[in-house]
Amino acid sequence: MLALNSNFINGELKKSFSGAFTVKSPFTPYSFELPNSSSVDMSFALSCATKARERVASLSFDERCAILTKAAELYAVDDDEMHHIAQMTGMPIKYVRERVNFGKSILSSLPAMLRLRYGHKFDTITRELLRNGSDVLRVTGYETHRAADGIIAAFVPPNDPAEIPFLFGHIVMYGGVAIIKPSATEPYFSMKIAKLLTDAGYPAGALSVIHWDTSDATRNSVRAELVKCSSHRIIMGGKKTADMLLKVTDDDGNFVEEHYSTGRNCIFSSGNSKAIVAEGCDVELVAELLVKGAYEWTRDCVTTKTVFVVGEQKHRLIHAVKKLLEEKSSRMGSILDEHTEIGSVEDAQRVVQTITGLIDFKYATLHFGTLECRGNSYTPFLLETSQLHSPLLQQELPYTLTIVPVATFDDAIAAVNSSSQLLDDGMSMAVSVFSPHLTLDDFYRAMPESTKKLLTMKCHMLMYNKPSTMLNVYLRHQDMLLTEFLTHPLSINHD
Numbered sequence: 075m076l077a078l079n080s081n082f083i084n085g086e087l088k089k090s091f092s093g094a095f096t097v098k099s100p101f102t103p104y105s106f107e108l109p110n111s112s113s114v115d116m117s118f119a120l121s122c123a124t125k126a127r128e129r130v131a132s133l134s135f136d137e138r139c140a141i142l143t144k145a146a147e148l149y150a151v152d153d154d155e156m157h158h159i160a161q162m163t164g165m166p167i168k169y170v171r172e173r174v175n176f177g178k179s180i181l182s183s184l185p186a187m188l189r190l191r192y193g194h195k196f197d198t199i200t201r202e203l204l205r206n207g208s209d210v211l212r213v214t215g216y217e218t219h220r221a222a223d224g225i226i227a228a229f230v231p232p233n234d235p236a237e238i239p240f241l242f243g244h245i246v247m248y249g250g251v252a253i254i255k256p257s258a259t260e261p262y263f264s265m266k267i268a269k270l271l272t273d274a275g276y277p278a279g280a281l282s283v284i285h286w287d288t289s290d291a292t293r294n295s296v297r298a299e300l301v302k303c304s305s306h307r308i309i310m311g312g313k314k315t316a317d318m319l320l321k322v323t324d325d326d327g328n329f330v331e332e333h334y335s336t337g338r339n340c341i342f343s344s345g346n347s348k349a350i351v352a353e354g355c356d357v358e359l360v361a362e363l364l365v366k367g368a369y370e371w372t373r374d375c376v377t378t379k380t381v382f383v384v385g386e387q388k389h390r391l392i393h394a395v396k397k398l399l400e401e402k403s404s405r406m407g408s409i410l411d412e413h414t415e416i417g418s419v420e421d422a423q424r425v426v427q428t429i430t431g432l433i434d435f436k437y438a439t440l441h442f443g444t445l446e447c448r449g450n451s452y453t454p455f456l457l458e459t460s461q462l463h464s465p466l467l468q469q470e471l472p473y474t475l476t477i478v479p480v481a482t483f484d485d486a487i488a489a490v491n492s493s494s495q496l497l498d499d500g501m502s503m504a505v506s507v508f509s510p511h512l513t514l515d516d517f518y519r520a521m522p523e524s525t526k527k528l529l530t531m532k533c534h535m536l537m538y539n540k541p542s543t544m545l546n547v548y549l550r551h552q553d554m555l556l557t558e559f560l561t562h563p564l565s566i567n568h569d
């Protein structure tokens with residue numbers, strides 16, 4: 075039985091005395107209750123977090139590594155839990171399973187990744203740096219990272235169960251204390267991972283998960299208390315979500331204060347990942363990789379949404395992608411069926427209406443898909459546009475990939491930059507580059523000037539001959555901001 079009617083505070087599942095609210099799946103006849111927590115619940119969570127800080131500070135780097143290692147060993151997700159995630163996210167159970175398993179891989183990889191990236195000395199996250207010159211000049215030193223002070227408030231979206239181990243794992247490895255408010259749409263995995271890490275040895279109270287009904291105006295004070303009492307806030311959801319959280323109103327909806335200028339805020343808003351297909355590629359292979367990046371876990375911010383196709387290979391690529399989409403479309407069905415490839419979409423009707431309007435007004439051409447809903451789902455769409463400012467390049471439409479033809483590889487880079495500038499933070503999350511050259515070194519030897527431009531693109535991650543969804547946790551990519559946010563660097567000079 076899933077524990078969905080409790081908060082997780084001070085290492086225990088605790089009900090709230092202030093009532094509950096019901097959450098319903100948009101896709102299946104499935105519902106559950108969550109606590110509609112009050113300021114009393116929040117004050118208790120904050121008090122426990124404050125007490126836990128001293129115990130967390132006493133943990134060594136090796137002890138925190140051991141906690142993550144043990145958590146990864148204990149990590150197990152049963153069928154009921156998988157079914158819950160599928161019913162609340164709309165994703166086919168096949169891809170829920172993949173993302174859940176990726177979460178386990180993240181927990182097990184983080185200790186080794188941090189040792190490799192930042193070093194390990196004096197039982198802390200410390201790297202020794204050497205610069206050798208003449209006998210007169212020999213500069214040596216250390217670069218270390220210490221945990222951020224205060225309490226972290228984390229506001230977590232429902233789009234990906236792998237994000238929870240990713241975020242919580244970093245908090246543990248950096249010695250943070252956090253109170254998490256997950257989306258009511260899928261709150262369970264946050265509680266599961268918080269409990270898992272606590273059972274593995276992280277101090278009780280250091281990871282708490284608390285729920286309230288954000289549509290209930292009488293709970294505005296609960297949100298305001300968490301924001302006001304936290305020194306660091308992680309907001310996964312973009313500018314709109316940040317405004318809702320950091321521009322505080324009272325229970326009557328009147329503006330009280332803003333918290334953009336208090337504490338520190340880490341706001342994740344990038345998305346709209348893209349791809350570039352250079353001339354001379356193996357088109358069938360590229361089509362397979364594009365379909366994997368665009369039509370599998372579509373709620374991920376690294377899902378490919380746009381592909382810039384260079385030269386005369388557009389028609390061959392369209393033909394190859396359509397062939398693969400025909401197979402996927404034949405596997406539409408219940409999200410709980412292991413063979414289902416296409417999931418449910420909460421706003422399916424709106425997506426279909428948006429695409430229909432763009433086609434009717436000649437802003438897009440439809441190459442694959444049926445412009446009708448099948449309940450909460452629709453066939454995958456393959457579209458084409460020449461408009462860099464099209465809504466297709468600015469919106470995260472599920473199960474939709476848009477082709478944009480360009481004349482040259484450099485034009486494709488310019489198009490990525492132009493369309494990325496219109497996003498909230500002016501950057502796309504990821505860009506996949508598909509090239510006939512096996513490695514980036516080979517590409518540089520063939521096209522040195524284009525390679526230089528490629529490495530200045532407005533994106534956070536560059537994937538070379540890989541789908542945008544194929545992440546490597548040993549690279550800095552998405553956790554660069556978390557590292558800078560959750561730790562304070564300290565440089566030590568010595569002879």
